[in-house]
Amino acid sequence: MKLAVVGGGSTYTPELIDGFARLRDELPLSEIALVDPDERRLGLLAGMATRMLARAGHPARVTTATRAEEGVEGAGAVLLQLRVGGQAARDVDETLPLECGCVGQETTGAGGLAKALRTVPLVLDIAETVRRLAPDAWIVDFTNPVGIVTKALLDAGHRAIGLCNVAIGFQRRFAAALGVAPERVSLGHVGLNHLTWERAVYLDGEDVLPGVLADHAEEIAADLSMPGWLLRRLGSVPSYYLRYFYLHDAVVEEQRTKPSRAAEVAAMESALLEMYGDPSVDTKPELLEKRGGAFYSEAAVALVASLVGDRGDVQVVNARNGGTLPFLDDDAVIEVPARVDARGATPLPVDPVEPLYRGLIAHVSAYESLALDAAIQGGEERVRDALLAHPLIGQAGPADELARRLVDANRSFLPWAVSR
Template sequence: MGDRLKVVVIGGGSSYTPELIEGFITHYDAFPVTDIVLVDIPEGRHKLEIVGALAQRMVQRSTLPISITLTLDRKEALSGAHFVSTQMRVGLLEARGWDESIPLRYGMLGQETTGAGGMMKALRTIPVLLDICRDMEALCPDAWLLNFTNPAGMVTEAIMKHTRIRSIGLCNSPIAAYKWLSGLYQVPTTRIYCEFVGLNHLHWISRIEIDGTSKLEELLAVGGSYSASNVPQLAWNDTLIRSLGAIPSYYLKYYYLHREMLEEQQSAAVKGETRAETVKRLEDELFDIYKQPELAEKPKQLELRGGAYYSEAAVHLMKAIHTDSFEVQTLNVMNGDTLAFLPSDACIEVNCVVTKNGAVPIPIERVPDGTIGLIQAVKTYESLAIEAAVTGSREKALLALSAHPLTDSVTSAESMLSEMLERNRKYVPQFFG
């Protein structure tokens, strides 16, 4: 890759960026990044400057020869990049608030990656990511695009279907599961192996081993599970967990505990405690901390954000590609023939072997009982939503919602869709001619 190694971070003003910088510093010996360019939009200039200044202090303290550049010019940033990481939020937290609040008025879940809110985020985000890919095709066609932007699986599938860019999607959920198990058994994550089956934010852990010895049965017996700060901490149904013979992603609570999660969201909204409002408070606190001129490291408070550890996963993935490591990571990649019940061009979330040529899915040992139908239904919704985002078709968008397991009335969904599109008019021009 030449003498200099350039990484571009789209959404560089994100609160996650300090964790990313920490990762580059920690892994410099194996992954010697020389140029880091943090890119944002004019509305994000203030945050970019705060985060950028902290990043520069972190690099300065490390004494490593890493250059940090801040810019609002995406094309200038992308020229000659080796890796591009995306961690953006089209419409900012205001749009997330709409995604969470509007569906509730129609008696439906409001969540940034699941259901109607997740679809609106996809409709806003996919066209922007495809524009970034077109710039990459012209300016850095051989670069790897590592996508964390949610809904990560849908965005990654759109990139794979509609561009020539080499892209892999990633999420913090798998690494959070490893950290949970590491703490539970007091062993390093290198001694743990988990098999993940499914889609982004719709996966099950069907195998858990420590030093080759299965721990799944004992975890199922005691109702063991992992969680995240951005999903309500409702308890699983123990009978369901034992019947599955697998540990579900915490996002599956929106499906298995649909009524309870909806009631929790409605109650939180009445009290002004939606996730968007919570994140806004957390981010305000984080950026006040980031401003402190004596701060030159990632603050502990960042772990309270829902996407904590994403950046750790992102740096590990870049390093694995760069070093041709053949290590196993859980990633969002094209299905091929890994899950025979899904289309070959579907994006799935499974374990992969990472090489300099990309991520190769590992054959699945077991798909948990009772999960195939749900995976197929959600993938049908995702594929239709991607088509709607690209074409601007309201009919496809409604068809996508009709296929989603959490849509209980297409008539209500059509009214909800019209309101959400109108509220997002600025960010979804493809639906307005």
Template sequence: MEGLKIAVIGGGSNYTPELLEGFIKRADELPVREIYLVDIEDGKEKLDIVGNLAKRMVEKSGLDIDVKLTLDRREAIKDANFVSTQFRVGGLEARSRDERIPLKYEVLGQETTGAGGFAKAMRTIPVIMDICKDIEELAPDAWLINFTNPAGLITEAILKHTNVKTIGLCNVPIGMVKMVAKILEVDSDRVKMDFVGLNHLVWGKCAYLDGKDVTMKVIDKLADGAELTMKNIPDLNWDKDLLESLKMIPCPYHRYYYMTDDLVADEIEAANSDKGTRAEQVMGIEKQLFEVYDDPELDIKPPQLEQRGGAYYSDAAVSLISAIYNDKKEVHTVNVRNNGTIKGLPDDVSIEVNALVDSTGAHPITVGKLPPTIYGLIQSVKAYEELSVEAGVSGDYGLSLQALALHPLIPSVKVAKGLLDEIIEQNRDYLPQFSNKA
């Protein structure tokens, strides 16, 4: 093979410099020949700005990589070896609606969790299905690395409804490893963690420092106020008794389930103030980022990017691609088909666990039976995801209502119905599957 062709769907994303940095850093193990950054017409200005920065980064590196900018998705996908998806249907304006609509009902408004995550999934599933049709036709041997949120739910839709080879990816597990290393005041390469759960609902089952189990030591430090969160999640302190009885390390998103009342109050207060919702805060961050990106002298990933919630994306994504391409047989935390990995969940659903990655894909490491401390929550959210996948594909109103009514963060059918009707009404332009329904 002369070199690899990479197609990045959502190439105008402000995360793209992270991805380019990852390919540049791993040039000795990934012979990338072409990187196609593809976006839609509405994203052309951002694509040009990010794409030109990407070209400057490559030029500075001295590598022979051809960065191409295009609005032609099929051109980008044709004969690609790897396709990366990192797009946001409806942009940050749609995310803002996803966050504000639920707050009217005094329930959580968040882009990947609960009603907001449902709305985003409904907009995203029709688009990812079309992308997969292109991959099946134009690059049937390509691997799709899905970073588009809600990553686990979208990965499950791909696994169930297409023939595309796919692995879902999230930066939360790698971020947790780095945060645990910071808590222990050690280099992150000395820390390993066993992960189990679903995307944005994953627990660190065990944490190891140089091979020694230090899970309870980390839990003790978290109970004493050590930080383990992300830029997009308020850093509320964990309850000491909860952590000590859980005997596992919760991911930052667990705050939405374990501290729901505090988080909803925090979101309502922010939304009603000059601070605004997280989407509205990110709009300001993104505007500043693109002003920085547009500097013709800039030829590196700027440090301001870490103010977004997607830090470590390049480490996670490019490391995974390298593990597949180089048949590394190394462990990554990914979203894959269950196939009996977690006992009690259907075989065909997506889970987030450690997996051995080689040239044939990701092979999840068996977990077995889960303790009741986490099993019930996983089952409930997974049932919501299963219903949401089918609702997103079919546009079935009843399945949508069942999905929302089942979600543990939505208190009643009355609230679920109100949320669903408003989500459909405010997203009509992005929900072809719901046309002439409801």
């Protein structure tokens, strides 16, 4: 099978290639097409991927294309991992909101909205190309904000599923804490992308979360940059991104005193690209682990293998709500365990969600609908409405100022704003 990676010039790509090489029996590939408009990065990553596959004795060939039309034709699956505007745009996403007293983060709050505005139109254009040249292909979206991008794809009728590495990361952490193989652990994972809680940790079908919290709350909390007492009070394990909600003011003060994550990542990327250009390097560097995206390759391989192989196993993905969470619209996109087969992903039934989580999920889901409307329809007023609806902003003054400044900062990426 041919698999295309749009955003193949990303420094994440060797993580994917490593997974494809190790899990070749699970997902046999004959061609991996890397698609990226940046010819320099594309060349570096193609060379690195080729060496990694050769070292592993994997038979797949690596091809490259600077345009989606050239890379996705005939693919059985297309992975999206692109970043419109690169780390420079991300730096604005992370720093501009701080000037208005709001959290600066690339997928959550005002920064997440800015990224959605830049990303959704391009992703929809790419998806139309996939529909035309690879009509049977599944689109797997790893591009943030995953929930909003996935909803855009589904609303447009594309064969798409959203994927995030938060759930598989928790599964691996819990398995390590319990001293067992990861496949023995499953999760009571519920919420929206980057707004999820682990309400249960099942070991061979038995919920052991109370014991995990009793023995490991401080360790888990430290990993999430949250206090242990909060996890014990919740009786669940929130994703790292909940710290922006639960500890908002403290995070804003922290962010104001240190360089942005974008600045850190830009330095890492420069070092990684230099390594990828070294013809003697044929394994993913240790530095890549600090870049983020841990276990992304395992999650991607498992998802694509289930879609094309009709396996019917359970994985945590981003899919249509379809009544799973009755307090949300049926067409909302949620992140929960789902059965994955050749027809797509069908969420499994979820125990009633407690009001402590339900209100925040509903609030952010409503924001995501407004954010998608702004990304597709355009207009500063729609941007302002989405910001006003977001629980991390929610005030008229900051929403008005942020709307104006976000549009100005991203004008070159927004066709509807360029002429103004």
